[in-house]
Amino acid sequence: MLTPTTASPRLKLATAPLMLLIGGFVSLQSLINGELASRLGTGLRASVAAAVSSFGSGLVLLTLFVLLHPGSRRQVATLGRRLREGTLPPWMVIGGLAGGLFVASQGITTPTLGVALFIVCVVAGQSVMALVVDHRGWGPSGQTAVSAPRLFGAVLAVAAAVLVGLQAGLDPAGAGLGLLLALLPLVAGAGTSVQQGLNGRVAAQVGPWATTWNNFVVGTTGLLVFWLVTFALPGQLTAPPRDWWLYTGGLFGIAFIALSTVMVRIHGVLVLGLWAVAGQVIAAVVIDLVVAPEQLGVLSFVAAGLTLVGVVGAMTLRARGVR
Template identity: 50%
Template sequence: MLVIVAVTTRTIARVSAPSRPLRIAAVPLMLAAGGLLSVQSEINGRLAGAIGAGSRAGVTAATISFGSGLVILALITAALPRQRRALAALVAAVRARRLRVVELAGGLSGAFLVATQGITVGTIGVALFSVALTAGQSASSLAVDHAGLGPSGRQAFSVPRAIAAVFAVSAVLLAASERLVDDFSWQVAVFATLPLVAGVGLAVQQAINGRVAAQVGAWTTALNNFAWGTAALVLVLGAMAVARGLPGPLPSNPWLYAGGAVGVVYIWLTALLVRVHGVLVLGLCLIAGQVITAQLIELVAGETHMGPLGIAAGLLVVAGVGVALAVRRPPATEETSVRG
């Protein structure tokens, strides 16, 4: 399996017009990338819970996740001449104004997302977190395309995206209503809005990451994201430590520190796979993989926060993905309009 993934991703990086077999092979990778985001949410949520409670524990977990991811990326970049040249190309692109500094700031959205994982997952569960996140991501993608933030510039209104957004927003309302009826509290209500906002930022992050990846490649784009996100989280955690002190001691379970490595693979895959199917299909497959994996995680863990309505909400998101894919524009038109 690992050999197949390596060959597929290497081929994607080398071609500008993917063949039909390559497009088919990329679909399970896109679904897997979405699943990785749910896995990271579960890991970071558990890490935050093991550290303590509240926003300090969440930000501490996010800082550890981003910081460890940055270390992994930096070490590999230093060891590979090709990636060192790509990093130099990033600096040159900024100096030549082919990239603006604001286009490098996608990692700030990622930092907010990871901090939100640590703060909210322990309270609302990974499934509701994922449904809320995908609702924000789907709805905001319409505005992101209209504003022209992606690498292909401004895009006209897309009926498939609108369908996916309607399904996703309906799903989060359905899932949230069940949880609020069963266990109403303002904390759950407020916490459910945080991943919704994070989803808005995730759509922006994917768009500007596409601009950076078009200049310097997916790997350097991931390194840039982790550098910005780590810097922001260290500043926030430092301010919290000065005001309220540090949270409790760090846990000894090594698996709780795997969130950074998972995040590295997620960012790299999404920046790479957007070349194959474009932003639309990538986003839809990420949503499907994320929601399905989140439901499976809670089912296996035996700690589900969702009942029948929550499961229906997850199925509604997946149904929206299927409908949007079924009625999307012909491949030639889609590639012309969304390719980064």
């Protein structure tokens, strides 16, 4: 069985770029869903519609895969049986709601904050909540002591998020809204860590593809309900844009989850998380430099740099055996 202890050093080195790619996929999905939201109309209605499109398209693709793949069909059947028998608590399979919140926050905040600031806030939320998930034993490995590498990375990630809040609130006229927008991806990132912990426990019982499919079912359902609520709020929808790439967000979501499932068996949770964070931040800054350079200020680069220092420092501490 392939594990971080049995994987060869050559395999680990060869697959390291894939962990960066995982983070890059998250940043690309944020760009796509943010752009789709801005083209679909105004208000929460358009932002949530973009999230529904992303999650819904992913659900359609995954459902087709499950129908065509016998092993995945058996996993889904096992999931349903364990829920009926009560051996799998219902609360353990609602992690997809956090995924829905994350995708919705992409459409709500990235048009204003930019991809780089959005990702830095997400990373801060993920890093802090990961400490809580490990400490409380919500993940598949049970209770895990807070490690010095992860604590180091989390502290610098939070410092970076504070700078993002300052950057977002530099315009006095929009300070309140800017700070609120910076808070949303922070919460969404925290929810992602909870989702990963729950997913790990479910996957250990029913398998990775059934877990992924269930996440998209739950997330899409939650987003559809939220979308209906937004029709009571200000906003409007316009005709869907025709650019095909605006509808690939769900595909990047599936690629992120599928690659993570393989990489975690080779590198472990902490190493995968650190490399993925680096990939998110690097890709996000590059995207904003190309697409929206006006959204990058001095504090944006400082925040991204702090996050990367936290990642490199955490990996260095871990390599030296610091726990």
